[in-house]
Amino acid sequence: MPALTCFHCGEPVVDDAPLVARVGALDHPVCCIGCRAAAEWIASLGLQDYYRLRDAPPPRAVAVGDYSAWDREQLQRMYVHYRDGGEAEVCVLLEGMRCPACSWLIERALSAMPGVREIGVSVPGKRVRIVWQPQIGTLSTLLGALAHLGYVPHPLDRESLNDVVEREQRASLKRLMVAGLGMMQAMMFAIVLYAGALEGIETSTRDFFRWIGLLVTIPVVFYAARPFFAGAWRELRARRPGMDTPVAFAVALVFIASIVETLRGGAQVYFDSASMFVFLLLGGRYLEMRARHRAADVVDALARLQPAVAERLDANGVPESVGVHELRTGDCVIVADGATVPADGELVSAECRVDESLLSGESRPLLRHRGERLIAGSIVVEGPAQMRVARVGAETTLSAIVRMIGRAQQQRPRWARYGDRAAGYFVCALLLVTMITAAAWLVIDPSRAFAASLAVLVVACPCAFALAVPAALARSLTVLAQRGILVLTPNAIESLIRANYFVFDKTGTLTERTLEVVSSESVGRFPVDQCLRIAAQLESGSTHPIADALRAAAGCAEAPRARNLRAIAGGGVEGDIDGEHYRLGRAQFASTGQADDDDDDRVVLADSQGILARFEMREALRDDAAATVARLRGAGNGIEILSGDSHARVEAIAGKLGVDEFRSRVHPEQKLARLAQLRAAGMNVAVIGDGVNDAPALAGADLAVAVGGGAELAKSSADIVLAGDRLGGLIEARVIAIATLRIMRQNLLWSLVYNAAAVPLAAIGWVPPWLAAIGMSLSSLAVIANSLRIRAATSRAPAAAPAAAPSLTPVPA
């Protein structure tokens, strides 16, 4: 029987008589009060269509917090932009935004609120820009409304309103359009000229069409192709000719030659070639840019990790909400259960448990006693905790990690741009050959000098040469994006082929972030499954991973019968079921101090007479982890696991996967050192990770792969992001990358062979310019057609359709 799933978040509903939300005329089961509130609020706004339109369930609705601190002036000054006319504007990052239906829902729900004037939702950026009238509505009510919908709102500081990504995207779209329209027009007029050349045309008509061709090419060269000229200028000033230099030279030369021909009434013009060249290159760049923008940037990640508001205790011990930037060393702060630690400091209250998994890779919450250190960005799991602030802002460990990422990124060896440099040499050689041709013909027959040197310039197609790599790359990026694999840096595909040593992080990469019960042992008077049911009852109110695991292990769902449930910080839970008092948690807690066994992996159930059962917990391995590791090893690659977690846990996972090389309790610096050691040994190292603690390691590897759904920070320094949480995407990416390399080589070979054959013919004057233009176009088209085969080359590899793919697809398939 399929388990009931929550109407709002899609998670299984554990109880027999679950909560119901009344939506329309029907009752729907929901898993928690937060989800019920969200569903009913959505329905009360008349927006229940959301449930039909969305294609991915949103995360579990969180209990709506108190956002009144956001109305403080000190905070608003940093986050809110006041426009002329009294309107305020804020940019909010929304955790949990997944699909276009979310944006529809947010737009609809917010615009019904008083005072809201404008809403702009960006699904790929997970942002919403709100313009409202502060006299009518407050920021806290807006944030509360977003939280009500089931999202976690993080206001971003004012600079993010000035959206660079959006501007870049719009500018390149306009350039692409101008180049496309210009290309079509120029080709239309070129066809007239080609036909005229074959069938005869009056000179005045011919010149008219040439001038028109020039007219439509001017915007293409001066507006659409400007990034290439700007790039070439930068490269030349840095004395490092890259990809932009040959492109800019080719465009400029063909354009200038065509103008000269138009002015002196020469044999041939090439405006169509120039504009087509610009359009195709811009198209490739546009796709590349879209893929790059899809990754979250460091700012987003920090917004998630670092809370903006803290609860500070004033002199009288009364808590007040203040902005984190207002905290000073020595302040006393209260961190609520489930909240994020706002600054580095030491614990003042007796003890608490913190989840540092994002920072250290430690998968289980750690126990902290009075006087021990708490790190900004970690989450208090069993609290509340009272702490004294020691370091704030840029001095915190979290900021240091971010700086380390920056440093490691600078240290990243610049991938040798062979192709670029070769193209640079090609252009130089081409200019040289052209000059020699011109000089030779000036001696032999000056009247043919211009036609011959122009033919050399045009027939020697730098387009095919310059397009050989980008066309194949753009194609493979598209194919990869359709499969939920986002390539963020240009060298990633080449690095993926070269990588022969794969270093995996454990927590969240090879394993799920959830736990599973591996063994249950009954030592009391009840059978095992009854013990499990009791345990699940006791945990019925908790969202802790251990509680989830116990509920999953108990299987069948029952109505909650437990009473007087009480969670004890650092211990476990206790409560009454059918008149009997039970305790569940760490051995010492459950047996009221009789047992000294203090294994974090073990949960013990006891009643007043003694221990009833023990449950062993373990992280669940990802479904495709074993297959992925096996495939990589089968291809002769080295595999290693580097984890910040304890030795026993890492060993268990490594044993399951059959990996011999593993290191546990590794700090970020040690990871970087280990990578440097491997690379010194001649390995091409790929790191696959997800946590923030991986971020420096990711940046220091030859190739960094982040598994989506993990910390956004890891993505920001990653070369490749596997969206949709599929590790198997790595194998697919490798297959496609190898196909890409093959196609790229074919393209380069073709353009070299073509040029080597055509240039000498043109130099000795056997190729008339019109034939040169046709050869140039055909050789470019051959390169593009060959690049389109990348899908065909990889379609044989069976690929499970990723759930996340539709929203990532940049072009309709």
Next chain:
Amino acid sequence: MNIVFVLIPLSLVLVALAVWAFFWSVNNSQYDDLDTPALIPLSDETSSRPAEAESKTP
């Protein structure tokens, strides 16, 4: 044949208009979100359009 001297400048004017219209639409967020508008007609709700008030603001 002289008609081309009228028709071709005319076509250029049309192209210029197309480019202007495209620029206008890009600058007015028409291309920022290409997925959501496709869902709006699927909605059963036909009454109030809350977006109307907002579209009047410059």
